[in-house]
Amino acid sequence: MTASLFPQDPLTEEDEAAPAGVPLEEQAYRSLRQALVEGVFAPGEKLSIRRIASSLGTSPMPARTALRRLAAEQAVDVLPSGTAIVPRLTRQSFRELGEIRASLEPLAVRLAAPQIASEALDRLEWLLTEHEEARAGGRADDLLRLDREFLFTVYRQAGSPMLLGLIEVPWLRRGPLFWEARWALMARPQETGHRHPAILAALRAADGLRAARELEEEIRDATSFLLKEMRFADDAATPGLPALGKARAAK
Template identity: 70%
Template structure:
Protein backbone atom coordinates (compact mmCIF):
# COMPACT_ATOMS: atom_id res chain seq x y z
CA UNK A 1 0.00 0.00 0.00
CA UNK A 2 1.30 3.41 -0.86
CA UNK A 3 2.08 6.15 1.64
CA UNK A 4 -0.51 8.30 -0.13
CA UNK A 5 -3.27 5.83 0.73
CA UNK A 6 -2.12 5.64 4.33
CA UNK A 7 -2.17 9.42 4.63
CA UNK A 8 -5.82 9.56 3.54
CA UNK A 9 -7.10 7.56 6.51
CA UNK A 10 -9.81 9.82 7.92
CA UNK A 11 -9.59 11.14 11.46
CA UNK A 12 -13.31 11.77 12.00
CA UNK A 13 -13.76 8.54 13.97
CA UNK A 14 -11.68 9.63 16.99
CA UNK A 15 -14.13 10.38 19.81
CA UNK A 16 -12.31 12.08 22.65
CA UNK A 17 -11.40 9.87 25.56
CA UNK A 18 -11.21 6.56 23.72
CA UNK A 19 -8.06 4.45 24.15
CA UNK A 20 -5.52 4.77 21.36
CA UNK A 21 -6.13 1.15 20.31
CA UNK A 22 -9.84 1.89 19.83
CA UNK A 23 -9.16 5.10 17.92
CA UNK A 24 -6.78 3.28 15.56
CA UNK A 25 -9.28 0.49 14.99
CA UNK A 26 -12.11 2.92 14.25
CA UNK A 27 -10.03 4.93 11.81
CA UNK A 28 -8.93 1.86 9.87
CA UNK A 29 -12.45 0.45 9.92
CA UNK A 30 -13.85 3.71 8.59
CA UNK A 31 -11.17 3.82 5.90
CA UNK A 32 -12.14 0.34 4.70
CA UNK A 33 -15.83 1.24 4.63
CA UNK A 34 -15.10 4.41 2.68
CA UNK A 35 -12.96 2.65 0.09
CA UNK A 36 -9.65 4.24 1.01
CA UNK A 37 -8.08 0.83 0.28
CA UNK A 38 -8.58 -1.32 -2.80
CA UNK A 39 -8.60 -5.13 -3.01
CA UNK A 40 -5.02 -6.40 -2.81
CA UNK A 41 -3.66 -3.38 -0.91
CA UNK A 42 -1.16 -4.28 1.82
CA UNK A 43 -1.53 -2.69 5.24
CA UNK A 44 1.74 -2.97 7.11
CA UNK A 45 1.84 -2.36 10.85
CA UNK A 46 4.83 -0.05 10.50
CA UNK A 47 3.29 2.18 7.84
CA UNK A 48 -0.05 2.39 9.63
CA UNK A 49 1.69 3.33 12.87
CA UNK A 50 3.79 5.98 11.13
CA UNK A 51 0.78 7.45 9.32
CA UNK A 52 -1.35 7.62 12.44
CA UNK A 53 1.44 8.69 14.77
CA UNK A 54 1.17 5.68 17.06
CA UNK A 55 3.39 2.84 18.22
CA UNK A 56 3.06 -0.48 16.36
CA UNK A 57 0.91 -2.08 19.08
CA UNK A 58 -2.36 -0.17 18.39
CA UNK A 59 -1.97 -0.84 14.65
CA UNK A 60 -1.35 -4.54 15.28
CA UNK A 61 -4.38 -4.80 17.56
CA UNK A 62 -6.60 -2.97 15.07
CA UNK A 63 -5.58 -5.28 12.23
CA UNK A 64 -6.29 -8.35 14.34
CA UNK A 65 -9.77 -7.06 15.13
CA UNK A 66 -10.41 -6.33 11.46
CA UNK A 67 -9.19 -9.82 10.55
CA UNK A 68 -11.72 -11.27 13.01
CA UNK A 69 -14.41 -9.32 11.12
CA UNK A 70 -13.10 -10.79 7.83
CA UNK A 71 -12.31 -7.28 6.61
CA UNK A 72 -8.61 -8.08 6.07
CA UNK A 73 -6.41 -11.16 5.82
CA UNK A 74 -3.34 -11.09 8.08
CA UNK A 75 -0.13 -12.76 6.92
CA UNK A 76 2.36 -14.43 9.32
CA UNK A 77 4.58 -11.33 9.02
CA UNK A 78 1.78 -9.20 10.48
CA UNK A 79 1.06 -7.40 7.21
CA UNK A 80 -2.63 -7.36 6.35
CA UNK A 81 -4.07 -7.62 2.84
CA UNK A 82 -7.42 -6.26 1.75
CA UNK A 83 -9.11 -9.37 0.35
CA UNK A 84 -10.53 -9.66 -3.13
CA UNK A 85 -14.00 -11.17 -3.03
CA UNK A 86 -15.01 -14.22 -5.01
CA UNK A 87 -18.17 -13.98 -7.09
CA UNK A 88 -19.96 -16.29 -4.67
CA UNK A 89 -18.92 -14.19 -1.66
CA UNK A 90 -20.02 -10.97 -3.38
CA UNK A 91 -23.40 -12.46 -4.30
CA UNK A 92 -23.91 -13.70 -0.75
CA UNK A 93 -23.00 -10.30 0.67
CA UNK A 94 -25.37 -8.55 -1.74
CA UNK A 95 -28.24 -10.89 -0.82
CA UNK A 96 -27.75 -10.12 2.87
CA UNK A 97 -27.56 -6.39 2.13
CA UNK A 98 -30.79 -6.60 0.12
CA UNK A 99 -32.50 -7.96 3.24
CA UNK A 100 -30.95 -5.85 6.00
CA UNK A 101 -30.66 -2.41 4.42
CA UNK A 102 -34.30 -2.14 3.27
CA UNK A 103 -35.28 -3.20 6.80
CA UNK A 104 -33.34 -0.23 8.16
CA UNK A 105 -35.25 2.08 5.83
CA UNK A 106 -38.58 0.63 6.96
CA UNK A 107 -37.61 1.34 10.56
CA UNK A 108 -36.30 4.82 9.73
CA UNK A 109 -39.30 6.01 7.72
CA UNK A 110 -41.64 6.94 10.63
CA UNK A 111 -38.78 8.56 12.53
CA UNK A 112 -37.69 11.01 9.82
CA UNK A 113 -38.26 14.68 10.59
CA UNK A 114 -38.64 17.51 8.12
CA UNK A 115 -35.01 18.63 8.70
CA UNK A 116 -33.82 15.06 8.12
CA UNK A 117 -35.67 14.91 4.80
CA UNK A 118 -34.14 18.26 3.85
CA UNK A 119 -30.68 16.88 4.62
CA UNK A 120 -31.38 13.88 2.37
CA UNK A 121 -32.44 16.23 -0.44
CA UNK A 122 -29.20 18.20 -0.02
CA UNK A 123 -27.20 14.97 -0.28
CA UNK A 124 -29.14 14.01 -3.40
CA UNK A 125 -28.23 17.36 -4.97
CA UNK A 126 -24.60 16.88 -3.93
CA UNK A 127 -24.58 13.44 -5.54
CA UNK A 128 -25.74 14.91 -8.86
CA UNK A 129 -23.03 17.59 -8.63
CA UNK A 130 -20.34 14.96 -8.04
CA UNK A 131 -21.44 13.09 -11.15
CA UNK A 132 -21.52 16.26 -13.22
CA UNK A 133 -17.98 17.20 -12.14
CA UNK A 134 -16.60 13.67 -12.69
CA UNK A 135 -15.56 13.19 -9.06
CA UNK A 136 -15.98 9.45 -8.38
CA UNK A 137 -14.62 9.70 -4.84
CA UNK A 138 -17.27 12.28 -3.93
CA UNK A 139 -19.84 10.24 -5.86
CA UNK A 140 -19.22 7.23 -3.59
CA UNK A 141 -18.94 9.34 -0.43
CA UNK A 142 -22.30 11.03 -0.93
CA UNK A 143 -23.92 7.70 -1.85
CA UNK A 144 -22.69 6.33 1.48
CA UNK A 145 -23.70 9.46 3.43
CA UNK A 146 -27.25 9.34 2.00
CA UNK A 147 -27.80 5.70 2.92
CA UNK A 148 -26.18 5.82 6.34
CA UNK A 149 -28.20 8.90 7.28
CA UNK A 150 -31.20 6.59 6.87
CA UNK A 151 -29.63 3.61 8.59
CA UNK A 152 -28.71 5.69 11.63
CA UNK A 153 -32.21 7.18 11.72
CA UNK A 154 -33.63 3.66 12.18
CA UNK A 155 -32.51 3.75 15.82
CA UNK A 156 -31.43 0.11 15.66
CA UNK A 157 -27.76 -0.11 16.74
CA UNK A 158 -27.47 -3.88 16.28
CA UNK A 159 -28.82 -3.66 12.75
CA UNK A 160 -26.52 -0.70 12.02
CA UNK A 161 -23.51 -2.71 13.18
CA UNK A 162 -24.44 -5.59 10.90
CA UNK A 163 -24.77 -3.25 7.93
CA UNK A 164 -21.43 -1.61 8.72
CA UNK A 165 -19.79 -5.05 8.79
CA UNK A 166 -21.11 -5.75 5.30
CA UNK A 167 -19.82 -2.38 4.08
CA UNK A 168 -16.38 -3.23 5.43
CA UNK A 169 -16.21 -5.93 2.77
CA UNK A 170 -18.12 -3.91 0.17
CA UNK A 171 -16.01 -0.74 0.37
CA UNK A 172 -12.79 -1.87 -1.37
CA UNK A 173 -14.62 -3.43 -4.34
CA UNK A 174 -16.80 -0.37 -4.88
CA UNK A 175 -13.72 1.86 -4.65
CA UNK A 176 -12.03 -0.21 -7.34
CA UNK A 177 -15.19 0.07 -9.47
CA UNK A 178 -15.80 3.79 -8.83
CA UNK A 179 -15.25 4.96 -12.41
CA UNK A 180 -17.27 2.09 -13.82
CA UNK A 181 -20.12 2.85 -11.43
CA UNK A 182 -20.13 6.54 -12.19
CA UNK A 183 -20.17 5.87 -15.94
CA UNK A 184 -23.59 4.26 -15.74
CA UNK A 185 -26.52 6.37 -16.96
CA UNK A 186 -27.87 8.60 -14.20
CA UNK A 187 -31.22 6.79 -14.16
CA UNK A 188 -29.42 3.49 -13.53
CA UNK A 189 -26.82 4.73 -11.05
CA UNK A 190 -29.06 4.58 -7.98
CA UNK A 191 -32.65 4.91 -6.78
CA UNK A 192 -32.05 7.63 -4.22
CA UNK A 193 -34.50 10.09 -5.76
CA UNK A 194 -37.21 7.42 -5.74
CA UNK A 195 -36.30 6.45 -2.16
CA UNK A 196 -36.55 10.06 -1.01
CA UNK A 197 -39.84 10.65 -2.85
CA UNK A 198 -41.36 7.62 -1.13
CA UNK A 199 -40.12 8.79 2.26
CA UNK A 200 -41.48 12.29 1.69
CA UNK A 201 -44.95 10.81 1.22
CA UNK A 202 -44.50 8.56 4.25
CA UNK A 203 -44.28 5.29 2.34
CA UNK A 204 -41.45 3.40 4.00
CA UNK A 205 -42.36 0.14 2.30
CA UNK A 206 -41.98 1.67 -1.16
CA UNK A 207 -38.69 3.29 -0.15
CA UNK A 208 -37.40 -0.08 1.06
CA UNK A 209 -38.43 -1.68 -2.22
CA UNK A 210 -36.55 0.98 -4.18
CA UNK A 211 -33.38 0.28 -2.20
CA UNK A 212 -33.70 -3.46 -2.73
CA UNK A 213 -33.99 -2.79 -6.47
CA UNK A 214 -30.91 -0.55 -6.33
CA UNK A 215 -28.80 -3.17 -4.54
CA UNK A 216 -29.91 -5.94 -6.89
CA UNK A 217 -29.22 -3.85 -10.01
CA UNK A 218 -25.76 -2.75 -8.80
CA UNK A 219 -24.90 -6.35 -7.97
CA UNK A 220 -25.81 -7.57 -11.44
CA UNK A 221 -23.90 -4.72 -13.05
CA UNK A 222 -20.71 -5.37 -11.09
CA UNK A 223 -20.90 -9.11 -11.65
CA UNK A 224 -20.88 -8.38 -15.38
CA UNK A 225 -18.22 -5.65 -15.35
CA UNK A 226 -15.68 -6.59 -12.66
CA UNK A 227 -13.19 -9.40 -12.12
CA UNK A 228 -13.36 -11.37 -8.90
CA UNK A 229 -11.01 -13.73 -7.09
CA UNK A 230 -10.98 -17.08 -8.84
CA UNK A 231 -12.19 -15.75 -12.19
CA UNK A 232 -10.50 -17.27 -15.26
CA UNK A 233 -7.74 -15.22 -16.89
CA UNK A 234 -8.73 -12.45 -19.33
CA UNK A 235 -9.56 -13.75 -22.77
CA UNK A 236 -10.89 -17.03 -21.44
CA UNK A 237 -7.51 -18.78 -21.48
CA UNK A 238 -7.46 -21.90 -19.38
CA UNK A 239 -5.06 -21.76 -16.47
CA UNK A 240 -2.58 -24.19 -18.02
CA UNK A 241 1.21 -23.71 -17.82
CA UNK A 242 1.67 -23.64 -21.58
CA UNK A 243 -1.04 -21.07 -22.09
CA UNK A 244 0.23 -18.93 -19.25
CA UNK A 245 3.62 -18.82 -20.88
CA UNK A 246 2.09 -17.96 -24.23
CA UNK A 247 0.28 -15.01 -22.68
CA UNK A 248 3.51 -13.42 -21.40
Protein backbone atom coordinates in the same frame (compact mmCIF):
# COMPACT_ATOMS: atom_id res chain seq x y z
CA MET B 1 1.20 5.80 3.28
CA THR B 2 0.61 9.03 5.16
CA ALA B 3 -1.83 10.13 7.83
CA SER B 4 -3.79 12.03 5.19
CA LEU B 5 -4.87 8.71 3.67
CA PHE B 6 -7.12 8.09 6.64
CA PRO B 7 -10.46 9.78 5.93
CA GLN B 8 -12.30 12.04 8.32
CA ASP B 9 -15.77 11.12 7.01
CA PRO B 10 -17.06 8.66 9.62
CA LEU B 11 -19.36 5.79 8.83
CA THR B 12 -21.51 6.15 11.91
CA GLU B 13 -22.57 8.94 14.20
CA GLU B 14 -20.62 7.60 17.16
CA ASP B 15 -17.44 7.90 15.11
CA GLU B 16 -17.98 11.55 14.25
CA ALA B 17 -15.90 12.87 17.11
CA ALA B 18 -13.36 10.93 19.12
CA PRO B 19 -13.68 12.40 22.63
CA ALA B 20 -10.56 13.23 24.57
CA GLY B 21 -9.29 10.17 26.34
CA VAL B 22 -10.35 7.62 23.71
CA PRO B 23 -7.70 4.86 23.80
CA LEU B 24 -5.20 4.79 20.96
CA GLU B 25 -6.38 1.28 20.05
CA GLU B 26 -9.92 2.59 19.51
CA GLN B 27 -8.71 5.57 17.50
CA ALA B 28 -6.62 3.29 15.28
CA TYR B 29 -9.55 0.93 14.82
CA ARG B 30 -11.90 3.72 13.79
CA SER B 31 -9.41 5.18 11.34
CA LEU B 32 -8.62 1.83 9.71
CA ARG B 33 -12.28 0.87 9.60
CA GLN B 34 -13.22 4.03 7.76
CA ALA B 35 -10.25 3.74 5.43
CA LEU B 36 -11.48 0.30 4.35
CA VAL B 37 -14.99 1.62 3.69
CA GLU B 38 -13.63 4.46 1.58
CA GLY B 39 -11.31 2.27 -0.49
CA VAL B 40 -8.05 3.76 0.77
CA PHE B 41 -6.48 0.30 0.42
CA ALA B 42 -6.66 -1.81 -2.74
CA PRO B 43 -8.04 -5.36 -2.79
CA GLY B 44 -5.25 -7.80 -1.94
CA GLU B 45 -3.03 -5.10 -0.40
CA LYS B 46 -0.98 -6.18 2.61
CA LEU B 47 -1.60 -4.09 5.71
CA SER B 48 1.76 -3.47 7.29
CA ILE B 49 1.48 -2.84 11.02
CA ARG B 50 4.59 -0.68 10.94
CA ARG B 51 3.37 1.50 8.07
CA ILE B 52 -0.09 1.89 9.57
CA ALA B 53 1.35 2.80 12.96
CA SER B 54 3.63 5.35 11.33
CA SER B 55 0.79 6.96 9.38
CA LEU B 56 -1.37 7.12 12.50
CA GLY B 57 1.48 8.41 14.66
CA THR B 58 1.24 5.54 17.16
CA SER B 59 3.31 2.60 18.29
CA PRO B 60 2.70 -0.76 16.52
CA MET B 61 0.51 -2.12 19.34
CA PRO B 62 -2.63 -0.01 18.62
CA ALA B 63 -2.37 -0.83 14.89
CA ARG B 64 -1.98 -4.54 15.66
CA THR B 65 -4.99 -4.50 18.00
CA ALA B 66 -7.10 -2.64 15.42
CA LEU B 67 -6.25 -5.19 12.74
CA ARG B 68 -7.19 -8.05 15.05
CA ARG B 69 -10.59 -6.47 15.66
CA LEU B 70 -11.13 -5.96 11.96
CA ALA B 71 -10.13 -9.56 11.25
CA ALA B 72 -12.70 -10.73 13.81
CA GLU B 73 -15.32 -8.70 11.92
CA GLN B 74 -14.15 -10.27 8.63
CA ALA B 75 -13.27 -6.80 7.38
CA VAL B 76 -9.73 -7.99 6.58
CA ASP B 77 -8.37 -11.44 5.79
CA VAL B 78 -5.39 -13.03 7.54
CA LEU B 79 -2.89 -15.19 5.68
CA PRO B 80 -1.38 -18.32 7.29
CA SER B 81 1.72 -16.23 7.93
CA GLY B 82 -0.35 -13.88 10.08
CA THR B 83 -0.23 -11.01 7.60
CA ALA B 84 -3.48 -9.04 7.29
CA ILE B 85 -4.64 -8.22 3.76
CA VAL B 86 -7.53 -6.30 2.23
CA PRO B 87 -10.17 -8.79 1.04
CA ARG B 88 -10.05 -9.77 -2.62
CA LEU B 89 -13.58 -10.93 -3.27
CA THR B 90 -14.64 -13.94 -5.29
CA ARG B 91 -17.79 -13.76 -7.38
CA GLN B 92 -19.66 -15.90 -4.89
CA SER B 93 -18.59 -13.80 -1.92
CA PHE B 94 -19.65 -10.62 -3.73
CA ARG B 95 -23.04 -12.17 -4.53
CA GLU B 96 -23.36 -13.13 -0.88
CA LEU B 97 -22.56 -9.59 0.25
CA GLY B 98 -25.20 -8.31 -2.16
CA GLU B 99 -27.82 -10.67 -0.71
CA ILE B 100 -26.95 -9.66 2.84
CA ARG B 101 -27.19 -5.98 1.94
CA ALA B 102 -30.49 -6.52 0.10
CA SER B 103 -31.95 -8.01 3.28
CA LEU B 104 -30.54 -5.79 6.02
CA GLU B 105 -30.48 -2.32 4.49
CA PRO B 106 -34.11 -2.20 3.30
CA LEU B 107 -35.12 -3.21 6.83
CA ALA B 108 -33.32 -0.16 8.21
CA VAL B 109 -35.09 2.06 5.67
CA ARG B 110 -38.46 0.58 6.59
CA LEU B 111 -37.81 1.18 10.30
CA ALA B 112 -36.63 4.72 9.66
CA ALA B 113 -39.60 5.83 7.55
CA PRO B 114 -42.19 6.39 10.32
CA GLN B 115 -39.81 8.36 12.53
CA ILE B 116 -37.32 10.10 10.26
CA ALA B 117 -36.67 13.65 11.41
CA SER B 118 -37.45 16.61 9.16
CA GLU B 119 -33.82 17.73 9.52
CA ALA B 120 -32.70 14.36 8.14
CA LEU B 121 -35.06 14.71 5.18
CA ASP B 122 -33.63 18.14 4.44
CA ARG B 123 -30.14 16.69 4.68
CA LEU B 124 -31.06 13.95 2.21
CA GLU B 125 -32.40 16.57 -0.20
CA TRP B 126 -29.14 18.48 0.01
CA LEU B 127 -27.13 15.31 -0.56
CA LEU B 128 -29.14 14.59 -3.72
CA THR B 129 -28.33 18.04 -5.04
CA GLU B 130 -24.64 17.51 -4.27
CA HIS B 131 -24.83 14.12 -5.96
CA GLU B 132 -26.14 15.69 -9.16
CA GLU B 133 -23.35 18.26 -9.12
CA ALA B 134 -20.72 15.57 -8.53
CA ARG B 135 -22.04 13.51 -11.44
CA ALA B 136 -22.17 16.55 -13.74
CA GLY B 137 -18.62 17.44 -12.73
CA GLY B 138 -17.27 13.94 -13.24
CA ARG B 139 -16.24 13.62 -9.59
CA ALA B 140 -16.46 9.85 -9.08
CA ASP B 141 -14.83 9.97 -5.63
CA ASP B 142 -17.44 12.42 -4.35
CA LEU B 143 -20.22 10.38 -5.95
CA LEU B 144 -19.35 7.34 -3.85
CA ARG B 145 -19.03 9.42 -0.69
CA LEU B 146 -22.39 11.12 -1.21
CA ASP B 147 -24.14 7.82 -1.96
CA ARG B 148 -22.76 6.38 1.27
CA GLU B 149 -23.68 9.45 3.30
CA PHE B 150 -27.24 9.42 1.92
CA LEU B 151 -27.81 5.81 2.90
CA PHE B 152 -26.26 5.99 6.34
CA THR B 153 -28.17 9.17 7.12
CA VAL B 154 -31.31 7.06 6.61
CA TYR B 155 -30.01 4.02 8.49
CA ARG B 156 -29.17 6.04 11.58
CA GLN B 157 -32.76 7.27 11.66
CA ALA B 158 -33.93 3.69 12.23
CA GLY B 159 -32.78 4.01 15.85
CA SER B 160 -31.36 0.47 15.87
CA PRO B 161 -27.66 0.38 16.80
CA MET B 162 -27.54 -3.41 16.49
CA LEU B 163 -28.93 -3.35 12.97
CA LEU B 164 -26.58 -0.52 12.02
CA GLY B 165 -23.61 -2.55 13.24
CA LEU B 166 -24.70 -5.53 11.13
CA ILE B 167 -25.07 -3.31 8.06
CA GLU B 168 -21.57 -1.91 8.46
CA VAL B 169 -19.82 -5.29 8.17
CA PRO B 170 -20.55 -5.89 4.44
CA TRP B 171 -19.60 -2.28 3.74
CA LEU B 172 -16.17 -2.92 5.23
CA ARG B 173 -15.55 -5.79 2.82
CA ARG B 174 -17.10 -4.12 -0.22
CA GLY B 175 -15.40 -0.74 0.14
CA PRO B 176 -12.16 -1.49 -1.76
CA LEU B 177 -13.97 -3.15 -4.67
CA PHE B 178 -16.49 -0.32 -5.01
CA TRP B 179 -13.63 2.16 -5.00
CA GLU B 180 -12.02 0.32 -7.91
CA ALA B 181 -15.37 0.36 -9.71
CA ARG B 182 -16.14 4.04 -9.14
CA TRP B 183 -15.51 5.10 -12.75
CA ALA B 184 -17.69 2.31 -14.12
CA LEU B 185 -20.43 3.31 -11.68
CA MET B 186 -19.96 6.91 -12.75
CA ALA B 187 -20.40 6.01 -16.42
CA ARG B 188 -23.50 3.93 -15.74
CA PRO B 189 -26.75 5.65 -16.84
CA GLN B 190 -28.29 7.16 -13.72
CA GLU B 191 -31.80 6.01 -14.53
CA THR B 192 -30.69 2.36 -14.51
CA GLY B 193 -29.39 2.27 -10.96
CA HIS B 194 -29.67 5.41 -8.84
CA ARG B 195 -32.93 5.29 -6.89
CA HIS B 196 -32.20 7.78 -4.12
CA PRO B 197 -34.72 10.37 -5.36
CA ALA B 198 -37.45 7.70 -5.28
CA ILE B 199 -36.31 6.59 -1.83
CA LEU B 200 -36.49 10.15 -0.53
CA ALA B 201 -39.96 10.67 -2.03
CA ALA B 202 -41.17 7.50 -0.29
CA LEU B 203 -39.63 8.59 3.00
CA ARG B 204 -41.33 12.00 2.78
CA ALA B 205 -44.61 10.11 2.34
CA ALA B 206 -43.72 7.88 5.32
CA ASP B 207 -44.03 4.89 2.99
CA GLY B 208 -41.39 2.59 4.40
CA LEU B 209 -42.35 -0.40 2.28
CA ARG B 210 -41.94 1.54 -0.96
CA ALA B 211 -38.65 3.05 0.14
CA ALA B 212 -37.38 -0.40 1.13
CA ARG B 213 -38.37 -1.88 -2.24
CA GLU B 214 -36.58 0.91 -4.09
CA LEU B 215 -33.40 0.32 -2.11
CA GLU B 216 -33.53 -3.45 -2.54
CA GLU B 217 -33.79 -3.00 -6.31
CA GLU B 218 -30.90 -0.55 -6.28
CA ILE B 219 -28.68 -2.98 -4.39
CA ARG B 220 -29.57 -5.92 -6.62
CA ASP B 221 -29.07 -3.86 -9.78
CA ALA B 222 -25.66 -2.64 -8.60
CA THR B 223 -24.61 -6.18 -7.68
CA SER B 224 -25.60 -7.52 -11.11
CA PHE B 225 -23.88 -4.62 -12.87
CA LEU B 226 -20.59 -5.09 -11.05
CA LEU B 227 -20.63 -8.85 -11.53
CA LYS B 228 -20.57 -8.09 -15.27
CA GLU B 229 -18.08 -5.22 -15.18
CA MET B 230 -15.52 -6.33 -12.59
CA ARG B 231 -12.92 -9.06 -12.43
CA PHE B 232 -12.87 -11.07 -9.21
CA ALA B 233 -10.33 -13.17 -7.35
CA ASP B 234 -11.52 -16.42 -8.92
CA ASP B 235 -11.48 -15.07 -12.49
CA ALA B 236 -8.68 -16.10 -14.81
CA ALA B 237 -7.25 -12.59 -15.19
CA THR B 238 -5.83 -10.37 -12.47
CA PRO B 239 -8.64 -8.83 -10.40
CA GLY B 240 -9.48 -5.31 -11.44
CA LEU B 241 -11.70 -3.38 -13.76
CA PRO B 242 -10.86 -3.95 -17.44
CA ALA B 243 -12.54 -0.74 -18.59
CA LEU B 244 -11.02 1.40 -15.85
CA GLY B 245 -8.49 3.11 -18.10
CA LYS B 246 -11.07 3.81 -20.76
CA ALA B 247 -13.52 5.19 -18.25
CA ARG B 248 -10.87 7.48 -16.82
CA ALA B 249 -9.86 8.64 -20.28
CA ALA B 250 -13.46 9.48 -21.07
CA LYS B 251 -13.83 11.50 -17.88
